[in-house]
Amino acid sequence: MTTDIIKGVAARIYEILGRSAGKIYTGEVPQGYSPPCFFIEVLxxxxxxxxxxxxxxxxxxMVSYFAPERPDGTVDxxxxxxxxxxxxxxxxxIKAAGNLTRGTDISAAEGDGAVHVAVTYEVFTLVPREEIPLMETLTQTQGTKEGD
Known part of the structure; x- marks a missing residue:
């Protein structure tokens, strides 16, 4: 389910900001990346x-956005x-695995020339259990305490 949530976040970023907003990295960060770009990190x-x-x-x-630098080398x-x-x-x-999923505890902070947005997603999942065969027959005898 975690990969479905990451894909849902990436799709939502492209939906809102468009493909021109930058590349989205979800795994290892390559050396020499070029802003603008996003990093999606599972905390x-x-x-x-x-x-x-x-x-x-x-x-x-944690979704981090690195903006392009100005010509003078500063960040906007x-x-x-x-x-x-x-x-x-x-x-x-976001949409994760075809379902609408709500993010909670959303916060943002700026640092190191980027803005970092933290978000929490809670999703219910079903894990099928191994089926145990039922009893084939059951024999029961009953009576009262007095021995009727």
């Missing part, structure tokens, strides 16, 4: 058993803030 995941074969999967992500902080605001709104709802 941590957790799985909690809820009931029967139902589990709650929690995925914490207004562009970072604007993109951070757009990302916070865009990542509230």
């Amino acid at each position: 941590n995941t957790a799985t909690e058993h809820v009931l029967g074969d139902r589990y709650l999967e929690t995925v914490n992500l 902080h207004m562009k970072l803030q604007e993109t951070g605001d757009v990302l916070k709104a865009a990542l509230e709802y």
Whole structure:
């Protein structure tokens, strides 16, 4: 499910900002990347058993946006803030595995020439259990305590 959420986040970024917003990296960051670009990083995941074969999967992500530098080598902080605001709104709802999924605990911070948006997604999943064969026959005798 984690990969479905990452794909959903990437699709949502392209849907809102368009392909011209930059390349999206979801794995190893290549040396010498060129801004503008996005990095989607999984901070941590957790799985909690809820009931029967139902589990709650929690995925914490960090989406970082690196803006292109100005000709003088500085970063446009207004562009970072604007993109951070757009990302916070865009990542509230994504489509993951064909279902609409809501992001919670969305926050943004600027640092190192980038804006970093943290978001948490919680998704219920079903894990099928191994089927156990049923008894073929059952014989039962009953009576009362007095021996009737």
